[in-house]
Amino acid sequence: MPTRIIGINLSHDSSVCLVEDGRVVSALALERTTRVKRGTVPLSSYAPAMADLTGELVAAAGLAPHDVDYWIATSTESRDEEDERRLASVLGLLVPAERQLALPHPGHHLAHAAAAFHSSGFDEAVAVVVDAYGSLMRPGRERESVFVFGAGDVPRTVLRHVRDLDRIAGHRKNGRIWIPEPLSGIGELYRVVTLALGFNESGTTYDDAGKTMGLSSYGRRLSDEDLFIRTGPDGISFDGAVDSLVELGLAARREDGLRLIPRAPDAPLQDFHKNLAAQIQSEFEEACLYLTRQSMDLAGTRSLVLSGGCFLNSLLNTRIARETEVERLFVYPAATDDGNAVGAALYAYHHLIQESARTPQRPGPPLRDVFLGPPRLTGPGNTPDRIPRLAESWRHPVHRHDDLSAAAHAAAEAIARGEIVGWFQDRAEFGPRALGARSILCHPGIAGMKDRLNARVKFRESFRPFAASALAEHAHKWFDMPAPDAPFMLTVCPVLPAQCATISEVVHVDGTCRIQTVDADLPGGLRELIEHFEDATGLPLVLNTSFNLRGMPLVERPEEALDCLFGSRLDRLFVGAYEFAAPDFTALRPVRERGEMRLSIDLAASGSLLADEAFLTSEATHSGRVPRRISVMELRLLDYADGATSLGEIADRCGLDRDVATDMVLELRRHGLLRWSGLPGPSLPTFPVQQYVPTTSDT
DSSP: OOOEEEEEEOSSSOEEEEEETTEEEEEEEHHHHHOOGGGOOOHHHHHHHHHHHHHHHHHHTTOOGGGOOEEEEEOTTOOSHHHHHTGGGGGTOOOOGGGEEEOOSSOHHHHHHHHHHHHHOOSEEEEEEEOSOOOBOSSOEEEEEEEEEETTSOOEEEEEEEESSOOOSOEEETTEEEEOSSOOOHHHHHHHHHHHTTOBOTTSOOBOHHHHHHHHTTOOOSOSSOSSOEEETTEEEOTTHHHHHHHTTSEEEETTEEEEOOOOTTSOOOHHHHHHHHHHHHHHHHHHHHHHHHHHHHHTOSEEEEESGGGGOHHHHHHHHHHSOOSEEEEOSSOSGGGHHHHHHHHIIIIIOHHHHTSOOOOOOOOOOOBOSOOSSSSTTOOTTHHHHHHHHTTOOOEEOSSHHHHHHHHHHHHHTTOOEEEEOSSOBSSSOOOSSEEEEEOSSSTTHHHHHIIIIIOOOTTOOOEEEEEGGGGGGTBOOSSSOOTTSOEEEEBOGGGTTTTGGGOOTTSEEEEEEEOTTOSSSHHHHHHHHHHHHSOSEEEEEESSOTTSOOOOSHHHHHHHHTTSOOSEEEETTEEEEOOOGGGSOEEEOSSOOSSOHHHHHTTOOOSSEEEEOOSGGGGTOOOEEEEHHHHHHHHHOBSSSOHHHHHHHHTOOHHHHHHHHHHHHHTTSEEETTSOOOOOOOOSSOOOOOOTTOO
16 A cells, blocks of 8 residues: 655645655645735634645545545744644644654754656755744744755754844835844845835745845845855854945834835836845855855765755756856755645655655656646546536636647637637645646737736736746757756746847846746656647747736636636736637726725716826735726726626726726726626635624624
8 A cells, every 4th residue: 555645734835745655746835725825824824724735635536535644844933843844733633643744843844845856857965045034943033944865764963054043034014124133144135125126926035036026127236345145154144234234224223123225016116116026036046056065065076956945046046057166066946935745745654654764765756747636637527527617607708628648738819819818727736836737828029918917917017027938948049048947937038139039028128038948758748749739830939928917816626716807907818718808898888896995986987087196995905916006097987897898898998998997897807806607716815714803784
């Protein structure tokens, strides 16, 4: 009988995985099933939400909970060995003592490292972990950690940096963000500067570090001197980091602590912000290069595996591949905390249970793909008529191709003629990168495609770059590759100068592109789609970005893919072998969402507003959306959105171009102020336990 282990991550980016005989069978982050970024659901819903996620993975494997041999969990907040042993009880899991396993404390960075090493296929390696914060260590927290792994050996800690206090940089108090003094840690400084730039997940202090990396290419260092992370012959220092923040006007010392002064999210990005991003990116890269070189020297090996959220920074990964003496390099694709469910389970299989201890452990095959989510088009609960019934609920026609190959051909033709395509396949990718199962795809060489995609589909900032998915055997003809392959989209490399104009829409301002190489054995239809696209255009690559709208997790179920089709300017959607064309938005009937708006629309219609813009909020805040500034014209659109009048008629009444009116209504819908009458509602967070919502009649 196979040995089955459930691994659970209980920190932010909570997740669950199922491992069978050392092989990851399935894994998924909580944000995908709850529709809340980073899985930050209300505390009262957390345990049942995690139970639902666990149940989905177990059921998708055709198992019941009693078929699971062992359970293991990990968290940043466990304080000692006893806490590690009691983690399962946080979820109310009544796991028999003989089936409950525990990581040695501190376990957070060890789980990161185990995920990377046991997925690499290496027989030995040094594992480097860098993130914003790790396990509690009385009185501090892990900062950066280094382990040595060998097949069959218990990993050995060779370096661990610990900050003096157990605090986490960036907490809200009285509507402000506060940070500790002093600051320490490579990841902590990158996080703080990212928050100062105004890049954080909506309504939280979770930093959105990918934006800092993307913006850095637009700027130049503010100073030749290191301001935040000083790297020299004697090591890495953070002395003066807080002083630099204060001097730059990014923080202020107050009687009750150190307050961050971030850029307002809707404020324009100035040259200062671009240069600030360039400064921290440069210092961050140099510090991590120093650490990885030091780690390989300490361990006496040139085999290197990397994990922790900082190694999602693809600019850094490329420099490590090019500028160190590494011989074998593997970066775990789910490098942030969601990957720790896998790390805990793989550590348990290789080091904690007797079944695997009876035989010498040899390295398994390297991880080839991360299509690990539960089946959404096949398997239990997915009947053959599911997609047609979904189309019927949206009152929208759907065409079924003979097979996935035919759908890939049709999608390639659509992309070749300039359409933006949603590409949804059965099992979602584990981790943050869209690798061909939850992707938005389009032509990499049609001028203006990048701006169109950012503004009208993703609704995100114009400076954000896009990646390319390329046939593996042709990638070197287009990119200066730091390694022969890049299957997980974790490296950035220069586009060969002769090719830049041809694939302009995936070329960042610095002449680079994040790259995914697509091998012949990749499951799903992405490989065949690109082959057909090459036949049509001569280009062996497509622009690939994650299938989500700004501020939302990647779509997980077909229902959410349809919601994106009706909520953005996607031209076409493929769900397995099914194809949906974009709806005729002008024929749809928008209706205001329930909930009184704090600023009356009637007030705007009466002409009492003198300004061009007004601040409007609605009671749809349970969706995670935040108040936004809207124009008087948008207020007029809302006033006419009665559920009986078509968008085309509303545009005519307002004297608006119908195309412009469509974009405005889609933006209002994204913020939870509108929905389409008679159609399923927007994809909102769902929790296993209904939250109490007081009404005006409550006393």
